[in-house]
Amino acid sequence: MVREDGKRNFVMREDGDEDSVYSGNMPRQAALKAARRLDPDDSESEAEDDSTEIRLREKGTDKVHIFEAWAWEQEAPDDKPDWMGEEITKGNVSKKGIEHIED
Numbered sequence: 001m002v003r004e005d006g007k008r009n010f011v012m013r014e015d016g017d018e019d020s021v022y023s024g025n026m027p028r029q030a031a032l033k034a035a036r037r038l039d040p041d042d043s044e045s046e047a048e049d050d051s052t053e054i055r056l057r058e059k060g061t062d063k064v065h066i067f068e069a070w071a072w073e074q075e076a077p078d079d080k081p082d083w084m085g086e087e088i089t090k091g092n093v094s095k096k097g098i099e100h101i102e103d
Helices: 027-035 044-049
Strands: 008-014 017-024 052-058 063-075 087-100
Touching: 008 027, 017 027, 027 052, 027 063, 027 087, 044 063, 044 087, 052 087
Parallel strands: none
Antiparallel strands: 008 017, 008 052, 052 063, 063 087
């Protein structure tokens, strides 16, 4: 279901449980937010080799968007704000497909 601001809500599915909610205009935007919560590797190349499957169900529908996701840590940019730490977590995703839930 689309909110007034155009964003949609997606729920992370793990072993039938749905607990974390991510929002975004598109499923990929929500998946990128979810990917940043994964345990990060030291570099992007290591992280991509160690990817994790994440499943996001769009609230109000039976669609489950499936992504391969990975995260890594890297140095923060030189022009970072004062509150930001020295290391930041980056994430990336690759869409595998969509499944429909049958209840």
